[in-house]
Amino acid sequence: MFKKTIIESTGKSPWLFHINAGSCNGCDIEIVSVLTPRYDAERVGFKLVGSPRHADIAVVSGPVTKQSLPRVLRTLEQIPEPRCIVTCGSCPQSGNVFRDSYSVCGPLSKYVHVDVDIAGCTPKPEAIMDGLLLAAQILAEKKKTGNQEATLPNPYAPEKTAEEAKPAEEKTEEKGEA
Amino acid sequence: MSNLLNYIHFPIYSVMVLFLGAFLIVVLGKNKFLRHLIAVLAAGISLACMIALIKPVMLNGEVIAYWMGNRVPAGGYAIGIAMEVDALSLFFGLLISTAVFVSCVYSVQYMSHDENIPQYFTLFLMLAGGVMGLVLSGDIFNMFIMVEILTFAAVALTAFRNKVYGALEAAFKYLVVGCMGSTCILAGVIMLYANAHTLNFAQLSGIIPGMMSNNSVKIAFALLFVGFSTKAFIVPFHPLAADAHGAAPASISVLISGVLTKSGIYGIIRLTYFLFQTMGLGSFQFLLVFIGCVSMFLCVTMALAQHDFKRLLAFHSISQIGYVLTAVGLYTAIGFSAGIYHALNHTLFKGLLFLAAGAVLHETGTTNLDELGGLSKKMPHTTVLFLIGAFSISGIPPFNGFASKWMIYQACYEKAVESGNIGYVLVTVICLVTSVLTLASFVKVSQSVFFGRLPEKYENVKEVPWGMRLAMGMFAVLCVITGLFPNLVGKFLTHPAATAAFNANGYIDAMMGEGYASSALGPFMNSAQNVVFYEAGVWSPVSWLLILCIVLLAVTIVAVTGKYEKVNALATGEPDAKHALFFSGEEAVYSQVGGSDLFWGFKHNWRHYFSFMHDLHSGILNDYALWAVVALSLAMLFMLIVL
């Protein structure tokens, strides 16, 4: 009976759960700095929680190492629907400088559908804030449509000026719509 | 035939039926069905007689004086052996026969694992008969004999499972200190007889108060007082109870903690309120309240440090006896009725808890808190019944523990205001803090036995047989009823008993004929207080429960209808990562937080106290015997100085 309020408030109170998949702690301190007075993520409802059961958004940092892979996947599995997975920093997206090491199991997107990637080798707290806000909107979108793979157009996607970027643009456009 | 069924004979029926049952079981005990039938029948008849007596004795206030062999007192001297049932002894009789009946029903199926069961039931009925005899008898020597019977029956039953580790040793300890207590009572009875040349309780209560200045009477009082406190396991004698309960079968622990301790308390009440009538002295009230508070606080902290389920329950029963003693020691009308109301509640919820412990022992074979866990999934009924007992003992509002504990606080605080001495406020505070510590220890038990993780070796544990659950159900139903209707319990049981307690003259006249008490006791009329009872404070549990149910309904409706999406992810049974416990990423292995790793904060702050207590309770018989002797000498010293 509160369907509309539930959808609205899903977007307004996203709780974060931070998973360190072997990170160099650069991104970890950036994530926590988002909650400090200067950037204060709490004013839009973000809160760092201690257990995946309470979490909505899982923030993964670090190149998913062989040791941490099963643990990360199990923790992500334990987060109740609707959930978003955000990778912070470029390590989880590609393994960055650790890419070809024998103990890194490659990007997180190989195992799990990643909703938002925040690039940057320690992305700026504002960038993390953008990513999390986008993730919060995606969360609300998932709650509304009920499908866990829902996604939103990315407001920060680079506008391609060169002409060969144009086809890429259309291609991404309609793929987004599909 | 008609006068055989007249209620005047019921007291002797209820005692003799039990002894007759014991004898019959020895004769026909081999046949399983017959044995169980006789045992349950005997306990049932004795309970029925007690219930039948409620109307005449409780409501009409009549005191039954029953002379054996119809030898009525001649020339002012009571020769024959008498049975006297006034409201107070009927109250304790009722309490005891309910516990005996329920425990008998429970032990029919509980003892199925053991062998030589006929001996068990004979001893069981002997113990029951002994306690009923003690409570209903009007002759002090007869009380001593009954004390002897119940002590030996209890010792034999403690050692019944002699293969259990520590059973023989516990029984031996109980035997030694128990016999010290009995000999003290015997010595006291002999000194009384020497002074008053009579054994009849009523006549003694007429004569003795007049001779209080005589030293031998003071010594007799000290001896009797210490004798009965050994039976009630009060502070210096409490380690016996812990060992005895630890080893005895659960149905016997119900009797020991529910019934034997109450007989000790009954003895002390009879001594102080009737025989020596010393309750009027402020210092004597202070003695009882002091002993009550010490045993209350000491035993609850000891209970918190226990590793074994039944030892923990044993320490709790002594701490609850401390409550009863404190309330009785206040010597106010509401105090006394609160005290015996708590005694009734204690028998009910302690019986329930011991039966639950027995059920756990029956199924898993151990009561060690560190090894058990998660039994609620396998034994749901026992868990619910245990929770009712746990909530009652820790005084959670709708249950009976709360009603009586709350009356005790009222009584303590009013006594403090009326007597103007701030010590009683401290007593109220100790009572409240002990109640929270009781709650803490039962949270510890429920987490380490019923909730938490189920160890592998108890995978195939299943529910206890129906007979045991029926017995536990009886206690649980009684717990809830006495909790919800304190005013009914007050009207029928506790207030008549309290009026009887304060009316020593009525007791004496009933036995020795009209006017005897006023003539003998003339100068020493202790102020039979105008026993006024007011509903202590503003609280009606039934209306509270009604409101709670309405709000519960409202909350569940909100919780259920807001079903925006189906709760699709309820555990479907097969363990997958999503429904496994969160181990910060690791595989969810078995790890139970229970037993002694709880309440670190509290234990750390009290570590010096706990280490001192640990050394004090050494478990060596010589120490306990030494404590008994020291207690006796202190009691004598106190009586000589104070009285």
Next chain:
Amino acid sequence: MDFPFVKQAISQLFSKPSCDMYPFVPIEAAPNYRGRIAYDPNKCIGCGMCVRVCAGKAITLTRTPAEGGENITLTFDLGSCTFCNTCADFCNDNAITLTTDYHMIATKEEDLIVTGTHFKEKKKPAPKPAAAKPAAPAAAATPVKAAASDAPKAEAAPAAEAAPAPAVQPRDDGKPVNDPSKCIYCTLCAKKCPQEAITVDRKAKTWELNADDCVGCGTCQTACPKDAIIM
């Protein structure tokens, strides 16, 4: 029992919160903040220096032959870039600059790819290509980031020191291969291998490799006295 920060707490209660309301008040990064890469294909001469110095192997260079020359496309994968600005320093034609745009959020792969192509025509076809066209020195390992570009297979070992055509071709997944002509089957490599992936039988003179155990760490290559192992 002192409450250390009570004074600050009370005074801060009445002062303005020191919080720059980010999403509603846009904030510029510091002047020379190393943010998103901007690539100007026209300035690029396709030398491939940036590919070689990139720590995160974020840059891939592909040459697609087109009539009269070839199209050289460089793709920068921001998802694998450490923003260390080394590529911009080494690019002597300043084709790569790191802008101060820090909004690098992506919901799809393409959002983090910066790419650019330029056409480079060739005067005349070189005479018989004795040596392979000095293409950009092959990156040490083929880039895992396949993306659109199909990086050419790593060039064969430079012709200089390969006297006879090497009988044994190195495997493509960088795992060791044994050259039977040189191998004396001293089993040193088998002993040194951390994963015990190599089994050597001295009598039967056989050398096999268990591919999935091997992690390609190269210890066997360094241990081999006769350099019989090629990675």
Next chain:
Amino acid sequence: MSVILNALVDLGYILIFPGFLFCFLCGMLLCGIERKIVARMQKRVGPPILQPLYDFFKLCGKETIVPTVANKTVYLAAPIVGLAALVVIQLFIPVFNFTAFAGNADIIVVLYLLLIPALAEIFGAAATGSPFAGVGLSREMVTIISCELPLVLVFLAVGKAVGNAIGSGVVFSLQTIAAYQAENGCLLFKASMIPAAIAFLLTIPGETGMHPFDAAEAETEICEGMLAEYSGKPLAVYKLSHAVKLLTLTSLFVALFLGGLGTGILLVDGLITFFFCVVVIICVVALIDASTARLKIEQLFKYYWTVVSGLAAISLILAWFGL
């Protein structure tokens, strides 16, 4: 006819004014204000006031995962029983000598009723079987023990102070206390009552598990402690009962110490009580929350049984000698 009427009125009390709806909204508002004030004290902007409502509805929309090893019935029933008991306590607390259910309230009863929500949480945690929850419930029980002593002393002191004034020895019933305050002003201004008021204020964060005393739900050390395995609707109900408990305790403080003559109109009285609650929250609970770090469980126990109980004992002794 009148039976149905006052049954309806009673139902109204239960569900609307001091009952469920009032608790729900005011509890959430109070919690929101508290979080905002704490943020402002740390120079942060802080969440919107309605943030707890957003949290509640979001959690309602989430999926509920019941662990396989958990005991399902207790797992689902515990939060509901806790919340129901809390709302019932709120019914007994007088709002300027108006009480929804007159013949039912007594300080010692309220003291024991406050145990039920805490027990609901403990047995909820025990039912999940998770080791984090086990450590959490052991700490919660120690917190309850440590908060019990000061509360007892405060209630006895108040009972004695009012008893002296009325001359009837001791008074435990909340109605008489409210009536006494209606005639001769708040209890706070009596000399003996000031240490008791301070002690009660220091116990409120402990009893509700607010920041410095939240060893039981330490999200960093033991992953949300008792609520480690809760998600979705049961978790929403637990968060709601935390907020309502904050409201209950502050309104109990207002009823005991800031009584006085109400305006008689139900709604205005309610608003005034709520305003007093907010003031109490701001100047004490939020201040302690913002300026201190989390105490270890044994420090918490030692703090409550020495400092706070000492204060309460002083006031009891003062009240005893008739100040």
